[in-house]
Amino acid sequence: MGSTVGTYYQTALNEGILRAEENVGSFRAQMVNSLCGKILRIDPNTGDGVASNPFYNPSQPRASQSRVWALGFRNPFRMTLQPNTGQSAAANGDPGTLLVGDVGWNTWEDLHIVHQAGLNCGWPLYEGLEAGSYYGTNVRNPDEPGRPTFESLCQPPTFATDDPNPANRRLRHARPALSWEHRNPVARIPSFNGGVPTTLALGMAGAPTGTSFKGNASVGGAYYSGNQFPTSYRNTYFFADYGANWIKNAVLRYEGDRWVQEVRDFAPAGFAQGIVDLEYNPLNGSLFCVNINSGEVMQISHGGNQAPVAKAAADVTSGTSPLRVQFSSAGSTDPEGGALTYEWTFGDGTASTEANPVHTFSAAGPKGFTVTQTVKDNGNLADSRTLVISVNSTAPxxxxxxxxxxxxxxxxxxxxxxxxxxxxxxxxxxxxxxxxxxxxxxxxxxxxxxxxxxxxxxxxxxxxxxxxxxxxxxxxxxxxxxxxxxxxxxxxxxNCASGSIAVRNVNAVPQADAVRVSWENPAASFEEVLVVAKENQGFQDKPVGTAYTANADFNGNGTGIEGGKVVYRGTGTGVTVTNLGVAKTYFFRVYARVGDAWNGGVEVNATPLFQPGKCYQLTVRHSGKSLTASPTGNAVQNDFKGAAGQLWRLVEVEAGYYQILATHNGKALEVADGALERGAAVRLGEYTGGNHQKWKLVKNTEGYYQL
Structure with a gap:
């Protein structure tokens, strides 16, 4: 959120990389006059913005805002332009539909579909489909008149969110078309219910066909318009995840309130070794996959004619000049058993089309020659191998x-x-x-x-x-x-027996609007403990340096780390973190330090309890309506108007179980007559302590509760 310990913000300010107004950390992604967190549309000849861009300033075509096409991205690592979309005339302001893989932070990965100018994809206010831990921090935008808060400039969407003025579209969150979670197999699309933004997990009733999945680094992908794959893949989108190393396929078509119609498994988790790019090859209809960890480029073919497999060998790979080398293609095969053709390039300007050529390499001193063998089948699919031949040198x-x-x-x-x-x-x-x-x-x-x-x-x-x-x-x-x-x-x-500086036996005990975090200090000598807290998601990195302010009040002035706050530093063994919200899970990571080195920390999480004296609104997910006590004593759903019959108190009556009391008459929510069968009515009655009046709140992976 600006001036963050361990970053190079001061160097960036000193060297003019950042304006003083841009010293707001990740919120730069929300500033239209900053290039950070943006997709840019520029004139390739000048680098200036295009006049039909949403925030174009004709008097300053080179200004950041003049070049911005869309905003609110964390790391749009790869994007592809969907074929046959857009118009070629720049003045029309329609370059086409961009399919963007935006790498998430700690919880969600995103696929954004940028089909219009000025879309605000939400970061850092939103991660995935919902508000994240930066939302509500009330950081102000110094570039805007009156310095409004960033969240006031990016409101949650409604069903009808489009504005004919592209410059106004940034005022609503353009939710991702698909997001998937890091830790749990939950993949969701955006939806609406009566103008209320909701979500649907794959496979749910009303959701797209597909099975939920997880991953932790959205790569983006390639739009497939070829015909080598089965027809069901034509005009669909292949996308990948770097962390989980899978490839999936999505059918994209805008209908109603969604883009994603189906998600299909294509290559399983662990298929590759660090996928960083997927590309469609229009020459042969295959896909190419780049693996950064193995240094490989893989060609993926589907049925029909499959690419050959090249094998290259040499009888010697080093020696004195002139060096005679016998090359071999033995083992090169075509899956269909067809004939193969060969091409060898020897790195000295000469080549051969023999399967097993002989070549002599000459050099005055030590020199390496890169030899490339390319094998093709009768369908013109190819595979290659390389060898290094070293003259006047031997391998070290x-x-x-x-x-x-x-x-x-x-x-x-x-x-x-x-x-x-x-x-x-x-x-x-x-x-x-x-x-x-x-x-x-x-x-x-x-x-x-x-x-x-x-x-x-x-x-x-x-x-x-x-x-x-x-x-x-x-x-x-x-x-x-x-x-x-x-x-x-x-x-x-x-060395787990070396006297670790890690704290031990870390516990998080929920209290009313608070959590008590306790631990045992390291057995080894240490200098201090640091506790950080964050809503909804955990931590990935370690602290840097020692310039941190701690405040156990979560709304206090604790130093920001990864969207959370420092809530404790010292040598004690516990802290009660206050002013936490209910119905939210908080993550607490406890680090220890010796010298300037912090360990990786130990993480726990907890959900604060309800305050007995507070009133709550209970909203059902599918309709967005509120639990309401009717005049007849039944419990029904209705639009929330703040009426007394819509406000409820939750009082814990035994471990994990609550009585739910209507504030207007003090009666308890109960299953009518203590019935056990499905479909039994729920109504209000005098609280007697019966089990039919005790409710347990069970939170799912998406932040909703089952009563």
Missing amino acids: SVRITAPADGALYPLDRESEYALRASATDRGGARLRYEWQVTLRHNNHAHREPVITEAAPTVLLSPVGCDGETYHYLITCRVTNEGGLVAVDSVKLYP
């Missing part, structure tokens, strides 16, 4: 000597490691070093920058042994002047 060797593979790093402090390797090259060539440290955390990786020193020193944070999976992967890659490479790697694991 490398072995990491420190740290040892399988070593355990301590959890009571930040650890310094000297990285050392024994690397040799028989030709005496100079070697280029590339070290990289990667922290593997659950199903994803945090890669540090590559270090090109031969013997660097690195610091490892004390993370692990908190119920989640961690290890460090340290890789050393050496390359000689001939282009030959050797690689070695070691893994380091957390």
